[in-house]
Amino acid sequence: xxxxxxxxxxxxxxxxxxxxxxxxxxxxxxxxxxxxxxxxxxxxxxxxxxxxxxxxxxxxxxxxxxxxxxxxxxxxxxxxxxxxxxxxxxxxxxxxxxxxxxxxxxxxxxxxxxxxxxxxxxxxxxxxxxxxxxxxxxxxxxxxxxxxxxxxxxxxxxxxxxxxxxxxxxxxxxxxxxxxxxxxxxxx
Amino acid sequence: xxxxxxxxxxxxxxxxxxxxxxxxxxxxxxxxxxxxxxxxxxxxxxxxxxxxxxxxxxxxxxxxxxxxxxxxxxxxxxxxxxxxxxxxxxxxxxxxxxxxxxxxxxxxxxxxxxxxxxxxxxxxxxxxxxxxxxxxxxxxxxxxxxxxxxxxxxxxxxxxxxxxxxxxxxxxxxxxxxxxxxxxxxxxxxxxxxxxxxxxxxxxxxxxxxxxxxxxxxxxxxxxxxxxxxxxxxxxxxxxxxxxxxxxxxxxxxxxxxxxxxxxxxxxxxxxxxxxxxxxxxxxxxxxxxxxxxxxxxxxxxxxxxxxxxxxxxxxxxxxxxxxxxxxxxxxxxxxxxxxxxxxxxxxxxxxxxxxxxxxxxxxxxxxxxxxxxxxxxxxxxxxxxxxxxxxxxxxxxxxxxxxxxxxxxxxxxxxxxxxxxxxxxxxxxxxxxxxxxxxxxxxxxxx
Numbered sequence: 110x111x112x113x114x115x116x117x118x119x120x121x122x123x124x125x126x127x128x129x130x131x132x133x134x135x136x137x138x139x140x141x142x143x144x145x146x147x148x149x150x151x152x153x154x155x156x157x158x159x160x161x162x163x164x165x166x167x168x169x170x171x172x173x174x175x176x177x178x179x180x181x182x183x184x185x186x187x188x189x190x191x192x193x194x195x196x197x198x199x200x201x202x203x204x205x206x207x208x209x210x211x212x213x214x215x216x217x218x219x220x221x222x223x224x225x226x227x228x229x230x231x232x233x234x235x236x237x238x239x240x241x242x243x244x245x246x247x248x249x250x251x252x253x254x255x256x257x258x259x260x261x262x263x264x265x266x267x268x269x270x271x272x273x274x275x276x277x278x279x280x281x282x283x284x285x286x287x288x289x290x291x292x293x294x295x296x297x
Numbered sequence: 298x299x300x301x302x303x304x305x306x307x308x309x310x311x312x313x314x315x316x317x318x319x320x321x322x323x324x325x326x327x328x329x330x331x332x333x334x335x336x337x338x339x340x341x342x343x344x345x346x347x348x349x350x351x352x353x354x355x356x357x358x359x360x361x362x363x364x365x366x367x368x369x370x371x372x373x374x375x376x377x378x379x380x381x382x383x384x385x386x387x388x389x390x391x392x393x394x395x396x397x398x399x400x401x402x403x404x405x406x407x408x409x410x411x412x413x414x415x416x417x418x419x420x421x422x423x424x425x426x427x428x429x430x431x432x433x434x435x436x437x438x439x440x441x442x443x444x445x446x447x448x449x450x451x452x453x454x455x456x457x458x459x460x461x462x463x464x465x466x467x468x469x470x471x472x473x474x475x476x477x478x479x480x481x482x483x484x485x486x487x488x489x490x491x492x493x494x495x496x497x498x499x500x501x502x503x504x505x506x507x508x509x510x511x512x513x514x515x516x517x518x519x520x521x522x523x524x525x526x527x528x529x530x531x532x533x534x535x536x537x538x539x540x541x542x543x544x545x546x547x548x549x550x551x552x553x554x555x556x557x558x559x560x561x562x563x564x565x566x567x568x569x570x571x572x573x574x575x576x577x578x579x580x581x582x583x584x585x586x587x588x589x590x591x592x593x594x595x596x597x598x599x600x601x602x603x604x605x606x607x608x609x610x611x612x613x614x615x616x617x618x619x620x621x622x623x624x625x626x627x628x629x630x631x632x633x634x635x636x637x638x639x640x641x642x643x644x645x646x647x648x649x650x651x652x653x654x655x656x657x658x659x660x661x662x663x664x665x666x667x668x669x670x671x672x673x674x675x676x677x678x679x680x681x682x683x684x685x686x687x688x689x690x691x692x693x694x695x696x697x698x699x700x701x702x703x704x705x706x707x708x709x710x711x712x713x714x715x716x717x718x719x720x721x722x723x724x725x726x727x728x729x730x731x732x733x734x735x736x737x738x739x740x741x742x743x744x745x
Contacts, residue, residue: 121314123739143508146314146483147738153512161513167520185439185448200450215457215535219464222524222531226468230475233517234502237510239478243503250486253479253506255314255738 115141116271117248118259118278119285123149126257129281130155138274139265144248144258163232170228171221178217186213248289259283307400307740310584314738318483321730321737324580325484329727332579340719347713350706351426359429361706368689368701373423375681376711379564380420380718381462381536382557382677385529386565387413388469391476392525395518401593403736404585408576409569410473411729415721416568417466419714424458426710454538461535465528472521475514478504479735533561540684546627547688550615556608560680563601563647566594567673572722574667576731585732592660598673599654605680606648623693631687635700639683646676 120126127149130140140156143149183189186198187205203209234240252258259278266274275286312320329337354361364371387409394402425434437459439449449456482504485497504510537557540548570591577586613632616624631640650672653659659669691698725731 144506145508145511146318146479146506147735148511148515149508150739152508156508158509158512161516163513163516164520171524181439182451186451198448198450200452203452209452212452215454215531215538216451216460218531219457219460219528222468222528223464225524226471226521229517229520230471233475233513237513239502239504239510241502242499245482245485245498245501245503245505247486247505253482253486253504254318 114263115248115289116261116263116274117287117289118261118283119249119287120257120259120282121255121284122282123147123152123257125282126259127152127155129259129278129283132277132281133259133261133269133274136269136273136277137267138261138269139267141260141262141265143260144252146253146255146257149257161236163229163236166232167225167229170232171225173228174221174224175217177224178220179213181220182213182216305587305589307587307589308404308585308737309587312584312741314741317734317737317741318487320581320585321480321732321734322484322487324727325730326487326489330579333723333727336579337720337723340716340723343712343716344720345713345716346709347716350709350713351422354426354706354710355431359427361704363702363704363707365699365701367692367697367699368686370685370689371701372682372703372707372711373427375678375685376714377420377423378536378681378685379678380416380423380714382533382561382564382681383568383674384413384416384420384465384469384565385533385558385561386569387411388465388472388525388529389562389565390569391472392522392529395522396526399593400740401590403740404582404587404732405569405573405590405594406736407473407476407729407733408573408725408731409565410469410476411722411725411731412568412572412718413469413565414466414473415718415725417462417469418721419718421462421466422710422714422717454535454542457535458539461532465532468521468525468528472525475517475521476733476736477729478502479506479514480730480733482506483734484730530558533557540688545688545692546621546623547631547684550612552608552611552615556605556612559601559604559608560647560677563598563605563651564673564677566598566601567670567677570594570598570666570670571674574663574670576726578663580726580731582732585737588661588663591663591666595654595660595666595669598669599651602647602651602673606644609644609648626691627688630691631683634687634691636683636687636690639679640687643676643679643683646672647680650676 118126118129120129123145126143126145130143130152133140134155134157143152143156145152180190186209187207189206199205247253248258248260249256261274263271278286308317310316324333362371362373364373387406390402390409391406394406425431428434428436437449437456441448478501481497482501485494485501488494488497534554534557537553541550541553543549573586573594574591577583613628616628619625631637650669653669659665686701690701
């Protein structure tokens with residue numbers, strides 16, 4: 110996979126990149142990916158990226174946190190789950206049944222948020238295949254600084270000829286078009 | 298999107314993408330300046346004061362403090378609430394202003410979030426060491442222990458606070474780190490030295506700016522902002538419940554949660570202004586943190602200051618209107634009792650002083666904003682002192698009325714946490730980009 114060639118259009122402006130993507134997609138060119146130093150608005154929609162379902166994951170994590178919070182407190186503070194192994198905690202004569210549910214609100218709430226936040230964080234790192242110490246696949250060292258790359262695989266061109274792709278990219282203000290291997294090395 | 302020309306640009310000086318990276322990465326890629334060393338040395342010295350006084354407290358015990366059996370919370374909990382309050386601006390700026398699509402947040406959110414994290418660390422020190430035996434600090438966690446299954450008490454607001462503060466700290470840290478990843482990757486790819494390439498590469502987690510990841514990243518940021526918004530409001534609400542759920546006159550009021558949240562935002566923005574007015578000139582960031590940014594923050598300070606002021610007056614009115622003698626006495630004692638000076642310092646710093654921000658000159662003059670921000674910090678410290686000490690020193694039983702004053706150890710610990718806070722901030726400004734480069738690059742052409 111690493112020796113696969115990529116056609117790279119290099120831009121210095123997000124709007125130009127976006128326009129190039131829109132034009133190329135209209136012609137039927139499949140865009141492999143774009144690499145930008147900042148999130149370019151609407152680029153994901155223009156590239157036809159499907160909306161991530163991380164939000165569903167966040168909801169499930171939140172529900173897990175909510176239920177864990179309730180379970181934790183029912184387990185520790187009441188006898189509803191038949192879990193009193195030793196000492197019930199009678200503090201200030203306060204009840205130890207469902208009437209203490211209002212006291213459970215803060216901790217349940219905080220745990221829901223804790224689980225949602227860390228759940229989605231971890232899911233994001235898994236989906237984006239990111240981990241500490243991973244060596245980044247960089248096509249151009251300036252792609253995280255001030256250049257934007259538009260990457261097309263040669264077999265994503267469809268019926269469009271290579272020269273036509275070049276002329277569309279140039280018309281939208283590409284400062285350079287070059288070929289690269291997937292790992293960032295060039296063989297000429 | 299249409300943007301009227303009457304609106305001022307968010308970033309001045311006609312910066313390009315390259316300029317942004319160069320300007321923001323300069324402190325990281327160069328040796329620190331003399332001014333940095335001076336500030337860092339002073340902060341580090343104060344940090345050593347913290348180590349000394351907290352060490353003495355741990356060795357000798359809480360008897361080294363001025364607290365007694367009536368005023369069992371003194372400077373420690375005052376400082377705890379003070380620091381937690383300061384810790385509210387960061388998440389407010391990055392989460393709530395993100396949901397409201399306020400683009401001016403983008404040049405200040407990074408440093409404000411860093412401030413949040415350091416402030417919460419400072420805050421946590423106080424209740425932790427107030428326990429006396431800090432090595433048993435894990436006892437508030439719901440762990441099964443050796444005494445049978447004796448669990449923590451979920452009816453206690455102090456335990457809610459443990460959950461609230463630790464959730465707030467860890468979620469803020471995650472939010473901050475997530476925001477840092479693209480910028481760390483920028484530093485990595487610009488790095489010339491091997492060490493920098495390795496360490497920034499390690500923490501960048503392989504980020505390469507792919508559009509697919511940006512898409513996911515933005516969804517995650519939005520969700521984190523969505524959950525952080527109620528979180529930030531809940532944290533100070535729960536802190537206020539430490540007081541409001543008790544039956545001490547002056548504490549037992551339902552107005553506390555919104556009043557504390559407004560106060561937290563007020564003090565948080567006060568501290569953000571203190572830091573940023575200095576940082577923008579020391580680090581040459583005037584084009585990124587413009588006077589417009591300062592002006593927007595002063596408006597928030599004025600609004601929340603007035604809300605806090607309204608809460609002070611409402612409390613007074615309700616004490617009168619309730620007809621409860623103890624409440625009435627508590628408030629009369631606050632204003633005209635032995636701690637009258639603390640009360641009037643609070644009133645003038647928090648309610649009166651921010652009203653100068655009705656004038657455009659006051660909102661747009663950095664040195665004046667800096668002085669005002671110090672006044673706000675002082676006022677908010679006194680607010681917590683007034684609430685805690687004046688309510689405790691005279692409650693129901695006149696035979697237990699006492700006075701409280703701090704010892705040198707308590708003063709040292711407080712100054713020491715200032716040292717901890719600023720040492721952390723100086724290290725942050727040296728090793729991490731103080732402005733969110735990725736976000737700033739996306740709004741270079743936008744107006745406010």
